[in-house]
Amino acid sequence: MKREGPPLEILLRRLAETPPEFMQEPRIGGRAQVVVPALVNDCVAYFGAPARADTLAQFNTDDPRLRPKLQLVMVLVWLLRHPVLKTFDLSSGDVLSVLEGVPAALGASNAAIYIEDPERREELARTVLAQFKLRPEGESEKQAADRLMAISASERKRLLRASRDAERRAREVREALARKAARESADKWTRE
Amino acid sequence: MALGLDETPTDQDRYPTLSDAGRDTLRKMREHPAAPIFRNQSGNRLTVEDLQDLERFEAQLQTAKAVTAMPSWMSEFIEQTYQDVPYYRQFGARQNFEDVQPISRADLSRDVAQFVPDSVDLSRMMHFQTSGTTGHPLFVPSHPQVAGRYLSFHKRALSRFGITPQAGPGEVGAILLGYQARCFTYVSVTPQMGESGLAKINLHPNDWKQPRDRAAYLEAMAAEIVTGDPISFEALLDVDARLFPKALISVAMMLPRGLRAALEARFGCPVLDIYSMNEVGPIALFDPDVGGHVLLQDRLYVEVLDDDDQPIADGERGEITVTGGFNFCLPLLRYKTGDFGRLGSANSVPVIYELEARRPIRFLTASGEWINNVDITHAMAGLRASRYCLHQQGDKGLVLRLPDRAMGEADKARAILGGVMGALPLSIKVIETDDKQLQYTSEL
Numbered sequence: 001m002k003r004e005g006p007p008l009e010i011l012l013r014r015l016a017e018t019p020p021e022f023m024q025e026p027r028i029g030g031r032a033q034v035v036v037p038a039l040v041n042d043c044v045a046y047f048g049a050p051a052r053a054d055t056l057a058q059f060n061t062d063d064p065r066l067r068p069k070l071q072l073v074m075v076l077v078w079l080l081r082h083p084v085l086k087t088f089d090l091s092s093g094d095v096l097s098v099l100e101g102v103p104a105a106l107g108a109s110n111a112a113i114y115i116e117d118p119e120r121r122e123e124l125a126r127t128v129l130a131q132f133k134l135r136p137e138g139e140s141e142k143q144a145a146d147r148l149m150a151i152s153a154s155e156r157k158r159l160l161r162a163s164r165d166a167e168r169r170a171r172e173v174r175e176a177l178a179r180k181a182a183r184e185s186a187d188k189w190t191r192e
Numbered sequence: 193m194a195l196g197l198d199e200t201p202t203d204q205d206r207y208p209t210l211s212d213a214g215r216d217t218l219r220k221m222r223e224h225p226a227a228p229i230f231r232n233q234s235g236n237r238l239t240v241e242d243l244q245d246l247e248r249f250e251a252q253l254q255t256a257k258a259v260t261a262m263p264s265w266m267s268e269f270i271e272q273t274y275q276d277v278p279y280y281r282q283f284g285a286r287q288n289f290e291d292v293q294p295i296s297r298a299d300l301s302r303d304v305a306q307f308v309p310d311s312v313d314l315s316r317m318m319h320f321q322t323s324g325t326t327g328h329p330l331f332v333p334s335h336p337q338v339a340g341r342y343l344s345f346h347k348r349a350l351s352r353f354g355i356t357p358q359a360g361p362g363e364v365g366a367i368l369l370g371y372q373a374r375c376f377t378y379v380s381v382t383p384q385m386g387e388s389g390l391a392k393i394n395l396h397p398n399d400w401k402q403p404r405d406r407a408a409y410l411e412a413m414a415a416e417i418v419t420g421d422p423i424s425f426e427a428l429l430d431v432d433a434r435l436f437p438k439a440l441i442s443v444a445m446m447l448p449r450g451l452r453a454a455l456e457a458r459f460g461c462p463v464l465d466i467y468s469m470n471e472v473g474p475i476a477l478f479d480p481d482v483g484g485h486v487l488l489q490d491r492l493y494v495e496v497l498d499d500d501d502q503p504i505a506d507g508e509r510g511e512i513t514v515t516g517g518f519n520f521c522l523p524l525l526r527y528k529t530g531d532f533g534r535l536g537s538a539n540s541v542p543v544i545y546e547l548e549a550r551r552p553i554r555f556l557t558a559s560g561e562w563i564n565n566v567d568i569t570h571a572m573a574g575l576r577a578s579r580y581c582l583h584q585q586g587d588k589g590l591v592l593r594l595p596d597r598a599m600g601e602a603d604k605a606r607a608i609l610g611g612v613m614g615a616l617p618l619s620i621k622v623i624e625t626d627d628k629q630l631q632y633t634s635e636l
Contacts, residue, residue: 025291030500032291064293068284110284166278173305176314177331181201185318186237186339187380187390189346189366190419190443192322192470 001144005134006084011125014082015075018115022078026070029062036060036070040099043077048092055096071111072103079128090132098131105131106152107159123151206235207381209243213361214387221364221379221391226408228399234378234392237316237336243383245337249518250344250384256490260542262289263493269516273523279306280525294501294513294526300471301330304522308333312521322470332470333521341518343384345474345488346441346466350417352477352486353462355438359416360386367413368392369420371427375399389413395427407433418459421445422578425455425463426597437461443468446549447478449573450601467547469529472517476547482538484545492516494542496535497528506535509566512544553632555584558614565632571612575601581623582609584634589617596622 025032037056044051059073076099105127106114114124126148129136135144176182207214222230238246266289274286279299300307308317312335319331350357359365365388370377375394381387391413397403410433418437420428421444440455440463447465455463465478467485475492476485487494495503496510504510512529533547546566554562568582577598583591590613592605602620609618 025287029293031293065282067287068282071284109282112285166281169310170278170303170305172314173308173317173333176317177304177319177333179317180198181205182318183321184201184206184232184234185320185334186336187234187382188320188339188342189368189390189417190342190441190466190468190474191368191370191376191392192320192444192468 001130001133001135001141003088003134004137005088005129005132006137008122008125008129008136008139010082010084011079011128012118012121014079015115015121015125018075018078022074023071023112023115024074026067026074028064028067028070034074036073039074039077040096043080043099044092044095046081047086047090047095051092051096058100068109068111069103072106072114073099075111075114075124076102076128079125085132088132088134094132098128101131102127106155119151120155123148123155126151201233201235201237203235206233206237207383208237208239209383210381211387214381214383217362217364217381217387217389218379220362221389221413224409224412226401226405226412228377228393228405228409230377230379230393231399232376232378234376235380236340236383237318238340238383242337242340246340246344246384249341250347253344253348253490258487258490258542259493260537260540263491263516265491266493266515269523270525273309273525276309276311277307277523278310289515289526290503292526294497294528295524296528297330297471297530300332300522300527304331304333307523308521309523317521320470330471332519334519335521338473338519338521340384342473343382346417348488349441349464349466349474349477350439352479353439353464355462357385357416357438359388361388364389364391364413364415366390366417366419367410367415369418369424369428370394371396371420371424373398388416391415395424395431404432406431410435417441419443422447422451423595426451426578426595429454429458430597435459439464441466443474445579446547446569448575448577448579450576451578453574454576467531467544471519471522471527472514472524472529473519475512475514475529476544479538479543482541482543484536484538484543485533485547486538487542487544489516489518491518494535494544495526496533501528506537509534509546512547549631553634554636555582555613555632555634556588556636557612558588558616563612568609568612568632571608572605575605575608577601577605579623579631580605581630582632584636586635587617588636589619592618592620593623594620 024034026034026036036059040059041051041056080095113120130148135141271286274280316335318334320334322330322332365382365385377392377394380390382390395406400406416438419441421442425442437459439461443466452463466474467476468474474488476487478485493515495513497513498504498510512531512533514527515525517524531549533544536543536545553565556562577594581593606618
């Protein structure tokens with residue numbers, strides 16, 4: 001984060017004002033309208049050269065579990081198209097790295113919280129700047145790094161807790177189904 | 193309080209509200225001189241609170257109608273499912289119904305725990321095991337109340353034929369028939385019906401001291417309703433018993449028209465053909481007057497999808513896909529049943545026409561025309577056989593398999609198939625296993 005970037009507030013406002021079009025359903029397995037590879041290509045081309053077809057293929061999927069990732073990519077496209085970022089000499093490759101790397105780094109399951117929750121908005125904006133090796137205008141390198149670490153640590157902890165809770169619950173369900181009493185079952189007049 | 197992993201339930205767990213009269217009924221069914229070997233134990237598991245809930249459920253169902261258009265409860269159901277069910281939570285915020293990716297039995301089989309809502313209390317969880325024909329065995333999570341709710345739908349189905357089950361204390365309300373080399377058998381009582389008896393028995397001679405005990409036992413129990421599947425009902429026709437049930441209920445497999453007619457003639461009562469599956473419960477009831485299966489559930493939305501999982505218009509044939517249901521341990525969102533049919537309505541009641549288990553298979557006739565298996569089903573409907581399997585070989589030759597006891601129908605089947613398929617080589621063999629099998633297969 002050696003270079004000074006844009007004021008953080010500009011990016012936060014941009015996120016808060018994400019238009020509903022960028023929160024529509026991404027197309028997965030031929031379902032829904034928003035073709036994310038096309039959005040990504042437009043965005044990357046805006047910073048120089050268009051993306052290669054094999055690079056764009058990762059944004060085209062049949063797996064519904066990738067929905068949160070694609071939704072976050074759509075939000076990122078909206079954020080990255082802010083004209084202020086164009087003034088920082090970012091390459092198409094830099095932008096593609098953000099679109100590939102940020103959703104994976106955040107690992108969240110709901111893109112909407114990066115618009116609706118002020119703390120998550122800040123985490124997203126700071127993560128994007130850090131990926132570009134930029135720091136928010138008016139902050140020292142150390143201040144920017146400390147703040148990003150603090151804000152993402154709390155979220156990581158929450159995600160980890162939720163993931164552990166989910167694993168424990170799934171184990172309990174499997175154990176409940178395996179009980180002898182569960183096998184014995186209960187009366188129905190018909191057995192399919 | 194939950195039982196431990198290997199803890200065996202007691203009679204108190206199996207019949208929490210059992211009275212002395214109920215105990216006598218259990219004894220009568222278990223200890224009759226002609227009684228079969230009961231190999232297992234099970235019970236209703238219903239507590240006083242469960243029974244109150246079931247009473248409310250049934251009262252509400254009496255005025256409810258099966259849904260046709262997109263129901264008003266759908267939005268809330270999706271919201272709740274996306275919040276409460278781990279599998280859906282991973283997709284983030286709720287989706288509109290049409291954007292929800294359909295799931296199939298393979299998804300449930302992979303890890304059914306992901307489909308059980310977090311809000312479900314696991315202490316009384318149980319399961320029904322289902323094998324199916326898709327190669328995806330499945331434990332369907334369930335609960336005593338969910339099993340208890342079946343009765344309300346059976347009563348609803350019976351009422352369409354003007355029948356109200358009335359068995360009470362000391363009587364046997366239902367006998368469930370199986371016909372398998374190994375079968376889960378037990379006795380129980382139904383507290384919602386005055387603790388009338390319920391016996392699940394296996395007609396296979398393995399389970400009886402002597403084969404003629406089957407008739408003696410069935411006559412002595414004089415069950416008001418007899419339930420089973422086409423295989424066990426076909427076996428029942430061979431049992432020389434004088435029985436006067438109010439109705440027979442057939443589930444699990446399509447009931448051929450010829451077998452239905454034979455059962456109606458023999459027992460002089462309606463034969464209900466209910467389309468039912470473990471994952472969903474009773475879905476629809478065949479009504480001869482409308483020529484299709486009328487939907488039974490008010491909290492189940494049924495749609496038909498094409499090969500690309502897109503909804504298709506009423507009247508077009510596709511895969512039956514369901515949303516909702518009454519099993520709160522397994523809320524289903526666009527669950528593809530693996531069965532096929534057309535949606536329509538008769539007298540404002542939603543109907544599935546031409547219901548067929550499994551994906552359509554095409555057969556090549558002698559004249560080179562492709563026909564759908566539905567045409568074969570239509571033609572073979574009059575056959576008096578519980579089931580049949582038709583396979584077309586790479587050289588167009590046909591192999592028809594019939595149950596051993598239906599081999600007497602072989603000439604009739606040969607004539608029917610000749611009429612539909614033309615002059616193709618046809619060999620007729622015996623079905624050698626009791627397992628469910630794919631009805632139609634082809635190498636072409």
